[in-house]
Amino acid sequence: MTTTTDVPTLANWGNYPKVKAVVAGPETPEDARAEVLGQDRLIARGNGKCYGDAALAPRVLSTLRLNRLLRFDAENGIVHCESGMLLADLLDVIVPAGWFFHVTPGIKNITVGGAIACDVHGKNHPTKGCFSNWLLDFDLLRADGSVLRCSRTEHTDLFWQTCGGMGWTGVVLAARFQLMRIGSVQMRQMAVRAGNLDELFRAFENHADWPYAAGWVDCLAKGAAFGRGVVYFAEHAEQDAGEPLQYPFRDTRNVPFYAPTWLLNPLSIRLHNYMLFSKAKTGEQLVDLDRYFYPLDRIRNWNRLYGRRGFIQYQFCLPEENSADGIRQILETIRQSRDVPFLSVLKRHGERPPEAVHSFPIRGYSLALDFPRTSTIFELVRRLDELVWQHGGKIYLAKDACSAPRMGRVNPATFGEAKFSSLLRERL
Ligand SMILES: Cc1cc2nc3c(=O)[nH]c(=O)nc-3n(C[C@H](O)[C@H](O)[C@H](O)COP(=O)(O)OP(=O)(O)OC[C@H]3O[C@@H](n4cnc5c(N)ncnc54)[C@H](O)[C@@H]3O)c2cc1C
Incomplete structure (x- = not known):
């Protein structure tokens, strides 16, 4: 059976843009097939955790009820599941059996x-690549x-067009992928405080x-502290002495309502930054998997902190040789603007396999920035796009809401099927 719901305002995680949509929720692959055949245009939607306009369209096929675990081979660490299964639900099954995602x-x-559709990456891209690296196969409707x-x-x-293909090739119904062995639910974490941007890059290189x-x-x-920050390195801890692996950890908090738009202002963000820098616990400590990998999942609805107007996440990746210069110019441009990012994440990336044509990361560094949506943010994005382009970089379509079409370095006219169309695809 397929449920259909009229949703007056559907948005992804950034709460911008918002559309009026009909959300169809098939329960079986046959229901999904009937939905696809019955519509002229639609786009697959998972949990709507991309930030911009990728999983938005007037007609959306939600996979959230296609969420069965079809097989877990605990001997070899291979998962076969329907595409709407959440990584969170998989973790509850695989971690106690001693497995984790590569x-x-x-x-x-x-x-x-x-x-799969965003070919997501983690904090270990130089050694493990993107999600597609561990993908064995999938069924595409x-x-x-x-x-x-x-x-x-x-x-x-079709395999490579779909990995990072933003849902434009069809609907992934089910997939099989390989897991990695872990012996502990703890991570050995080391935090390094870097007093400026050069030190920050050096920290990544020295602890590669x-x-x-x-x-x-x-x-x-600014000044001598320009680009200061903290880098968190980690590795899986050794085997817990004979203990069965205990998962999940549950201590989530909630942001119950939208914050007023003035909450995140230059002063409060400056204070927040001061706390993050000066209170960072440097040196080594043990932290659990959730704390290292999913710190933001512990605060439900944290996107409401940006208020009803929502926010724009801008994530770009620059080639290694241009990263230091490009990121310096970009930070300088932001510092001189009226828009202030609340969160920022810097990551190092390795080589992209040539066949992974739509994967976001290229060898170099990416920076993800969350900006409250103000009246001036679109002009700033335009200027950042220019700098990213000049430095040979690209932006991540999973986060994009307003960048210039060329910035993802993907031309939707060259692949996929017209039936699978999102706001993002129409905008590009
Ligand atoms: C707090 C936070 C942290 C994040 N960190 C990272 C990170 O470290 N690295 C990273 O790479 N990303 C990161 N992301 C982005 C997120 O991982 C991706 O956008 C992911 O695709 C969201 O999955 P979803 O199920 O919510 O998909 P949705 O947001 O619903 O959809 C994303 C895209 O996938 C397509 N799609 C979804 N399901 C299917 C399907 N079954 N078949 C075909 N197409 C489909 C949609 O059409 C859309 O284009 C982060 C997001 C948040 C909110």
Whole structure:
């Protein structure tokens, strides 16, 4: 059975833009097929945790009821599940059995279909690549109702067009992927405070042997402290002495209502940055998986802190040789503007396999910035786009709401099927 719901304002995580939509929720692959055949235009939607306009359209096929675990091979660490299954629900099954994802984004409340369509990356891109690296195969429902098994050996082009293809090739119904062994639910974390931007890059380079790394940048610091920040490195802790792995951890908090728009202002953000920098616990400590990988999942509805107007996440990646210069210019441009990012995450990336044509990361550094949506933010994005382009970089379509069409370096006219169309695709 397929449920259909009229939603007056549907938005993704950034709460901008918002559309009026009909959301169809098929329960079985056959229901999904009937929905696809019955519509001229629609887009697949997972849990709506992309930030911008990728999972938005007047007609949306929600996969959230296609969420069955079809098989978990606990011997070899292979998951076979429907595409609407959340990583969070998978973790509850795989972690107690001693397995974890090779690649996970900084949020577990996303679907497997969303992970494939955005070809998500984690804090270990140089060694593990994107989600597609560990993907064995998936079943893709196409515009004509056919279902194709796609892998590195079957329908190879479609496989790579779908990984990072933002849902434009069809609806992923189910997928199989490989997990990695872990012996503990703890992570050995080391935090390094960097007094300026050069030190920040040096920290990434000097500790490149840690498998995981992500940094925070104080985008308001100036003078000698320009670009200061903290980098958090980590690795999985050794085997817990014979203890069964206990998961999940549950201590989530909630932001119950939208904050007033004045809450995040230059002064409050400056204070927040000061606390993040000066109170960072440097050195080593043990933290649990959730605290290292999914710190924001512990605060439900944190996007409401930006108020009803929502926010824009701007994430770009620059080639290694241009990263230091480009990020310096971008931070300088932001510092001189009236718009102040509240959150920022700096990551290092490795080589992109040539066949992963739509994957976001390229060898170099990416920076993700969350800006409250103000009347001036679109002009700032235009200027940032220019700088990213000049430095040979690109932006992440999973976060995009308003960048210039060329910035994702993807031309929707060259692949996919017209039936699968989102606001993002129409905008590009
Ligand atoms: C707090 C936070 C942290 C994040 N951290 C990271 C990070 O570290 N790395 C990273 O890469 N991303 C990150 N993201 C982005 C997020 O991981 C991706 O946008 C992910 O795709 C969201 O999954 P979803 O199930 O919510 O998909 P949605 O947001 O619903 O959809 C995303 C895209 O996938 C398509 N899609 C969804 N399901 C299917 C399907 N079954 N078949 C075909 N197409 C489909 C949609 O059409 C859309 O284009 C983060 C997001 C948040 C909110």
